[in-house]
Amino acid sequence: MGANNKAILIIIDGLGDLTPNSPLQTAKKKNLDRLAKEGITGMLSTIKRGIVPGSDTSHLSILGYEPEKYYCGRGPLEALGVGVQMKEGDVAFRANFATAQGNNITDRRAGRIDTLISKKLESSLNFDIEDVQCIFKTSVEHRGVLVLRGSGLSANVSETDSYKTGYSPESKPLDESKEAKKTARIINAFTKIAREHLEAHEENRKQEKSGKPKANAILLRGAGNYKKTQSFMERFGIAAACVAGGALYRGIAKYIGMTLVTVDGATGTKDTNLHEKAKEAVLSLRSNDLIFLHIKACDSFGHDGDPKGKTKMIERIDAELIPLLAKSGANLIITGDHSTPCARRGHSGHEVPILIWGNERQDEVTQFDEQSCMHGGLGHIEGKDLIPIILNLIGKGKKYGS
Amino acid sequence: MGANNKAILIIIDGLGDLTPNSPLQTAKKKNLDRLAKEGITGMLSTIKRGIVPGSDTSHLSILGYEPEKYYCGRGPLEALGVGVQMKEGDVAFRANFATAQGNNITDRRAGRIDTLISKKLESSLNFDIEDVQCIFKTSVEHRGVLVLRGSGLSANVSETDSYKTGYSPESKPLDESKEAKKTARIINAFTKIAREHLEAHEENRKQEKSGKPKANAILLRGAGNYKKTQSFMERFGIAAACVAGGALYRGIAKYIGMTLVTVDGATGTKDTNLHEKAKEAVLSLRSNDLIFLHIKACDSFGHDGDPKGKTKMIERIDAELIPLLAKSGANLIITGDHSTPCARRGHSGHEVPILIWGNERQDEVTQFDEQSCMHGGLGHIEGKDLIPIILNLIGKGKKYGS
Numbered sequence: 107m108g109a110n111n112k113a114i115l116i117i118i119d120g121l122g123d124l125t126p127n128s129p130l131q132t133a134k135k136k137n138l139d140r141l142a143k144e145g146i147t148g149m150l151s152t153i154k155r156g157i158v159p160g161s162d163t164s165h166l167s168i169l170g171y172e173p174e175k176y177y178c179g180r181g182p183l184e185a186l187g188v189g190v191q192m193k194e195g196d197v198a199f200r201a202n203f204a205t206a207q208g209n210n211i212t213d214r215r216a217g218r219i220d221t222l223i224s225k226k227l228e229s230s231l232n233f234d235i236e237d238v239q240c241i242f243k244t245s246v247e248h249r250g251v252l253v254l255r256g257s258g259l260s261a262n263v264s265e266t267d268s269y270k271t272g273y274s275p276e277s278k279p280l281d282e283s284k285e286a287k288k289t290a291r292i293i294n295a296f297t298k299i300a301r302e303h304l305e306a307h308e309e310n311r312k313q314e315k316s317g318k319p320k321a322n323a324i325l326l327r328g329a330g331n332y333k334k335t336q337s338f339m340e341r342f343g344i345a346a347a348c349v350a351g352g353a354l355y356r357g358i359a360k361y362i363g364m365t366l367v368t369v370d371g372a373t374g375t376k377d378t379n380l381h382e383k384a385k386e387a388v389l390s391l392r393s394n395d396l397i398f399l400h401i402k403a404c405d406s407f408g409h410d411g412d413p414k415g416k417t418k419m420i421e422r423i424d425a426e427l428i429p430l431l432a433k434s435g436a437n438l439i440i441t442g443d444h445s446t447p448c449a450r451r452g453h454s455g456h457e458v459p460i461l462i463w464g465n466e467r468q469d470e471v472t473q474f475d476e477q478s479c480m481h482g483g484l485g486h487i488e489g490k491d492l493i494p495i496i497l498n499l500i501g502k503g504k505k506y507g508s
Numbered sequence: 509m510g511a512n513n514k515a516i517l518i519i520i521d522g523l524g525d526l527t528p529n530s531p532l533q534t535a536k537k538k539n540l541d542r543l544a545k546e547g548i549t550g551m552l553s554t555i556k557r558g559i560v561p562g563s564d565t566s567h568l569s570i571l572g573y574e575p576e577k578y579y580c581g582r583g584p585l586e587a588l589g590v591g592v593q594m595k596e597g598d599v600a601f602r603a604n605f606a607t608a609q610g611n612n613i614t615d616r617r618a619g620r621i622d623t624l625i626s627k628k629l630e631s632s633l634n635f636d637i638e639d640v641q642c643i644f645k646t647s648v649e650h651r652g653v654l655v656l657r658g659s660g661l662s663a664n665v666s667e668t669d670s671y672k673t674g675y676s677p678e679s680k681p682l683d684e685s686k687e688a689k690k691t692a693r694i695i696n697a698f699t700k701i702a703r704e705h706l707e708a709h710e711e712n713r714k715q716e717k718s719g720k721p722k723a724n725a726i727l728l729r730g731a732g733n734y735k736k737t738q739s740f741m742e743r744f745g746i747a748a749a750c751v752a753g754g755a756l757y758r759g760i761a762k763y764i765g766m767t768l769v770t771v772d773g774a775t776g777t778k779d780t781n782l783h784e785k786a787k788e789a790v791l792s793l794r795s796n797d798l799i800f801l802h803i804k805a806c807d808s809f810g811h812d813g814d815p816k817g818k819t820k821m822i823e824r825i826d827a828e829l830i831p832l833l834a835k836s837g838a839n840l841i842i843t844g845d846h847s848t849p850c851a852r853r854g855h856s857g858h859e860v861p862i863l864i865w866g867n868e869r870q871d872e873v874t875q876f877d878e879q880s881c882m883h884g885g886l887g888h889i890e891g892k893d894l895i896p897i898i899l900n901l902i903g904k905g906k907k908y909g910s
Binding site for chain 1: 885886893897908
């Protein structure tokens with residue numbers, strides 16, 4: 107092995123599913139199975155047994171940042187991920203472009219509006235209210251972030267995205283503080299002005315003409331108050347980089363001070379360029395001890411209730427990603443951030459299979475799937491165990507005691 | 509499945525035993541084995557690995573109430589179970605009818621006096637001492653509870669039940685507080701007055717005539733100070749009901765705000781009506797998300813050192829209880845609160861096998877016993893893991909993060 111003091115942590119988002127006939131059990135995946143045969147396997151609870159993880163908390167936990175202590179809400183993480191330079195005290199939200207008729211939300215995602223169109227709408231959503239700067243940035247399709255920057259703001263306000271249609275979005279303070287009251291007032295003003303600017307925007311006249319839903323409203327959720335945190339290097343003493351397309355995952359990496367690798371065609375969607383991601387991950391091993399490589403699409407197929415899509419995505423990962431990574435000689439850790447069973451169309455608290463290949467022992471397991479790995483030699487581990495295991499793999503674990 | 513968003517938690521008290529030839533290994537139990545084959549298995553430490561659990565602490569732990577925080581002594585739980593309306597500050601004890609000659613205890617259980625006779629003795633044990641109300645209530649055979657209600661009481665007093673014969677019962681304060689001194693004084697007065705009332709009681713003259721031991725003394729243990737606690741619904745957001753015969757288990761359910769289901773012939777003893785318990789459990793699924801179903805007798809056979817009795821009881825559970833429960837379509841979680849090895853005639857800290865059937869994955873295990881389940885796909889879990897696992901099973905786990 108050429109890089110056996112390095113590691114690549116491959117997080118296949120939403121990987122786990124229910125058995126029998128889970129996508130992992132069904133997929134043809136000779137490369138993953140070879141690694142399972144040569145390596146060691148087990149089951150991972152990214153938070154704790156049975157707990158249903160969010161994608162943000164599970165990644166923090168896997169990457170060695172206990173979410174009880176380090177989780178600051180999804181908004182700031184997404185904002186970091188789309189490239190906003192965050193400042194302490196900023197309050198950030200995950201934002202959706204939506205369609206409204208009058209005050210009523212009729213489509214929470216504005217027909218999953220095209221990324222290029224939402225980009226054109228962005229500048230009309232950056233303005234000041236009172237002493238607060240509203241910073242809006244789009245990411246992919248209907249998704250974006252809103253960052254409020256100003257004095258005396260609080261994240262303790264209600265979301266304007268109610269995960270339904272047929273209502274008029276409004277934020278309320280969730281405590282009696284003047285900060286929460288001010289923030290709710292700013293959000294409601296932003297919502298109103300955004301509605302006017304978007305309704306009047308040329309792109310929405312085009313949408314209307316072509317019979318498509320207008321992106322004429324903004325919905326907010328995942329409020330969080332940004333705080334700086336200890337970097338990965340400070341915390342664990344190794345250099346780490348992130349290869350990911352999705353904004354949240356890039357944001358988490360940024361939050362903990364990992365280097366962000368830019369990859370052509372790493373979209374965080376189902377058409378992501380796996381070969382390019384693998385290539386860049388391997389290249390990044392030169393100047394890093396650990397690469398955190400994230401692949402989103404299996405989770406999306408789970409949310410869509412599409413086991414065939416999930417199975418094919420696993421087969422693509424097996425064919426397009428794994429061989430290149432294995433060839434690098436780095437230790438490979440392959441797992442998910444949580445299960446997203448297709449039958450549930452959402453996250454679940456079932457454990458995720460995990461496979462470690464490299465400076466670990468071998469077990470008797472020869473296939474990488476839920477039913478095989480539950481009998482694996484790693485046993486049942488938790489997210490918090492992963493970084494110590496990785497540090498040990500690459501010989502960078504600090505001795506505790508003497 | 510008709511009720512796959514519901515669950516029944518079946519606690520077979522004292523289920524675990526030593527191998528080889530444990531009652532679970534010996535019993536003919538085709539229904540349990542079928543569920544093991546179709547479901548997933550593992551081993552459960554209800555408190556922590558190796559710790560010898562009490563029945564009270566183990567149930568609190570299994571039901572999601574960490575005993576370090578929520579255990580208030582056995583007395584209050586038993587008192588709740590026999591129907592005493594407890595008030596904050598009450599000090600309660602588990603009580604035994606005993607036989608005394610003069611001041612000397614000669615039989616700790618008054619020959620396991622009949623339930624109907626002890627019931628008749630009850631009213632002579634309710635009186636006031638100083639400003640303290642003594643509330644005595646019998647349960648089954650020689651068992652009962654004493655609740656002290658009044659100002660300035662403490663549970664920090666020694667027990668009068670010394671688990672032996674040939675001594676004169678006396679309570680002492682275990683600290684220097686005036687509350688402990690007062691409570692010990694009240695107990696000693698109660699013990700003396702109870703001895704006089706019982707000795708003079710008509711039922712004891714009948715006992716004497718028929719050559720049976722008199723129930724002419726009361727022994728106390730399991731002192732505890734009652735405190736209200738957060739209800740199961742508040743804590744976990746689901747409606748739960750309890751099907752149990754034994755006072756302690758009903759008391760624990762009452763303590764955490766579960767609905768108590770009344771079942772004809774659910775006695776908490778070896779002749780309990782399993783079929784009726786199963787029927788009522790299934791009926792109770794209509795208005796509840798979770799049923800906690802408790803069966804006592806395996807533990808009693810363990811304490812008696814009777815492996816044949818324990819084996820037969822498992823066979824009865826397999827034949828009379830399991831098929832009805834499985835037919836309901838609810839998720840089934842089958843385990844024990846601790847091991848009660850017949851060879852030890854008492855609780856032990858050996859893990860208990862656990863079987864989950866329903867919205868879980870399958871493992872390779874095909875039999876429900878100690879030696880098979882130690883290789884099961886759930887691995888080795890703790891009591892605290894169980895409620896999160898159950899919430900995830902029935903799709904009621906709250907996502908942690910987003």
